Amino acid sequence: MNSRIAAHVRDIPRSGIRDFFEIVQSMKGVVSLGIGEPDFVTPWHIREAAVYSLEKGRTGYTSNLGDPRLRRSIAKYVEQHFSIAYNPHDEIIVTVGVSEGIDLALRALLNPGDEVLYHEPCYVSYNPSIALAGGRAVAVTTHAEDEFVLRAADLEKAVTPRTRVLMLSFPTNPTGAVMPPDELARIAAFAVNHDLVVLTDEIYSELTYDDLPHHSIAALPGMKERTLFLHGFSKAFAMTGWRIGFACGPSDIIEAMMKIHQYSIMCASTMAQEAAIEALERGQRSMERMREEYRLRRNFIVSSLNDAGIPCHLPKGAFYVFPEIRGTGLTSKEFSLALLKEKNVAVVPGTAFGPSGEGYVRCSYAAALDQIKIAIERIAEFVRG
Ligand code: PLP
DSSP states (O other): GGGGSHHHHTTSSOHHHOOOOOHHHHHSSEOOOOOOOSOOOOOOHHHHHHHHHHTTOSSSOOOTTTTTTHHHHHHHHHHHHHHHOOOOOTTTTSHHHHHHHHHHHHHHOOOOOOOEEEEESOOOOOHHHHTTTOOEEEEEEEEEGGGOOOOHHHHHHHHOTTTTEEOOOSSSSOOOOOHHHHHHHHHHHHHHTTTTTHHHHHETTTBOTTOOOOOGGGSSSSTTGEEEEEEESTTTOOOGOOOOEEEOOOOOHHHHHHHHHHHHSSOOOHHHHHHHHHHHHHOOOHHHHHHHHHHHHHHHHHHHHHHTOOOOOOOOOOTTTTOBOOGTTTHHHHHHHHHHHHEEOOOOOGGGOGOOOTBBBEEEOOOHHHHHHHHHHHHHHHOOO
């Protein structure tokens, strides 16, 4: 049977998160800190923009690159919030979530066997997306004692003449890591020295806390021409189900991505594009309200875990904490399965985010505070034994 499936697809493992959540779904009354998805419904004014667009009968395709009004809104937003100026005419493409942006970028950039550097633990799709695009994924480990910051010196050890692309994602899923500006500058210099294209997934960029500014590598001198900036609406605007995102970058790369997109997708959903315009133009206040709620939850969850004797640093961004569970003597998977069976609480084993996630679990605080309180109480009981 397996011979019917292309080898490069057959060899890719299923997502560790999906496997785990199939078990969760088969159980009743589970308190979940597992899902990386806001518990908030998309703010009403954004939903209303889509309803209005349907009422107006806007049900056709848009341009392959995306509705020009949305591309202009994206250009304005990115210039205002990230200090990078992109031409909406040929430097921006609207995608089906950041997921499609990652896939298009890798397929557009990689020749078979080209190497891609990425930091790990990281979002589950990077490694398989690189492999599916014919590339070779080269992980560079980040460390808890360094709050999972990526060091240019570690990239230097992993680079080879075959390295073509450097993938970054800060704030990071699952660690909440944020890059200090001086280290980001060293990484930019590294990319220039080795003539790499940088693919930066900044989907959590609005979600940094305590007034910490977000810095994009694309805004650093000499970087715009070698950087593909990926962003989307799923996290900060609570729009996971709308499947909408965008990529900004040099026009030749955007054109190459557009060719793949036009033959496989045509265009992102028209009503989702209308909603995205509303999110960018009038969504700031609702985004800030959700961010403040995440900040309170993060502070609660980190102090409660530390009080329970589970070491956990205070992440600066995203909506995840990544506590260390080595003290229990269990592996990440054993811990997560036993916690689920004995206490009905779901967290994600750190190894779902790469082998370097061993010894950790990911808890999402994109869950209601009362659920977080119950979950943490049960985790503390579980650890006490
Ligand atoms: N990038 C990162 C780092 C993520 O954590 C996720 C979702 O969890 C995505 C991309 C996928 O985002 P989208 O819903 O825009 O496809």
